Amino acid sequence: MYTREGAFDRRLVLVDIENVVGGAVTMAGQVHAAQAAIEVVVSPRPNDHVVLACGRSSVRTVGFEWAGPRRLRFRSGIDGADLELLDILESEHVGERFTEVVLVSGDGIFADAISRLALRNDTVVTVVSRPGACSRRLRMAAKRTLHLDYDPNATMEVA
Numbered sequence: 001m002y003t004r005e006g007a008f009d010r011r012l013v014l015v016d017i018e019n020v021v022g023g024a025v026t027m028a029g030q031v032h033a034a035q036a037a038i039e040v041v042v043s044p045r046p047n048d049h050v051v052l053a054c055g056r057s058s059v060r061t062v063g064f065e066w067a068g069p070r071r072l073r074f075r076s077g078i079d080g081a082d083l084e085l086l087d088i089l090e091s092e093h094v095g096e097r098f099t100e101v102v103l104v105s106g107d108g109i110f111a112d113a114i115s116r117l118a119l120r121n122d123t124v125v126t127v128v129s130r131p132g133a134c135s136r137r138l139r140m141a142a143k144r145t146l147h148l149d150y151d152p153n154a155t156m157e158v159a
Contacts, residue, residue: 012098013042013050014088016081016105017062020130022152025058031065037150041128042102044068049098051088053081082109089113100124104148108135115141 017025020034044050050070054062059074066072073084086109088094094101095117103110106129118125118141127134127142130150139145 009047010098011045011048011100011102012094013044013048013102014085014104015050015052016054016085016103016107017052017066018054018058018081019105019107019133020148020150020152025054025061028061028065031062032067033154034150035066037148038104038128041146041148042104051085053084055080079109082107086110086113089117095120095123098123100126102126102128103142104128106130106134106138108137111135111137111141114138118143 015038017031017034020038021030025031050068051073052062052066052070053073053075056074056076059072063072073088074080075084077083082105085103085105089110090113099122101114101117101123103114103126105127114125114127117123125141125143127138127145128148129138129145130152131147134145
């Protein structure tokens with residue numbers, strides 16, 4: 001059984017990196033730019049538990065290029081990354097283990113799980129997404145929504 005005592009000031013940061021970059025991650029520069037943009041908005045803390053999710057085709061680039069501690073989940077299919085993060089939200093007692101949850105994605109598939117977490121008075125739920133890329137249902141489910149300054153078309157690999 002989980003208790004809230006150990007959850008004091010613990011934050012879970014769930015990142016659908018393909019949602020941030022606008023598709024499969026094929027270049028190191030995409031990961032570096034996405035991580036930098038996320039860190040500006042999220043302001044990393046030493047005790048953050050970061051989980052990255054992506055499709056199978058992106059896992060090598062994401063796994064090698066993301067700097068710092070993180071957990072990496074991947075799954076094939078159009079909604080593979082979403083389903084991996086949704087599995088964490090629904091099966092890992094997130095509300096009991098963390099005082100704050102940050103979801104970096106704009107996909108509406110998370111709306112119900114985020115809504116359930118947001119209903120807890122002791123869990124702060126934040127959604128971070130590119131402007132115009134966040135579903136209305138997800139925005140309404142979260143306690144707050146922050147905009148990510150990342151242009152998927154601006155990232156270029158330096159040769």
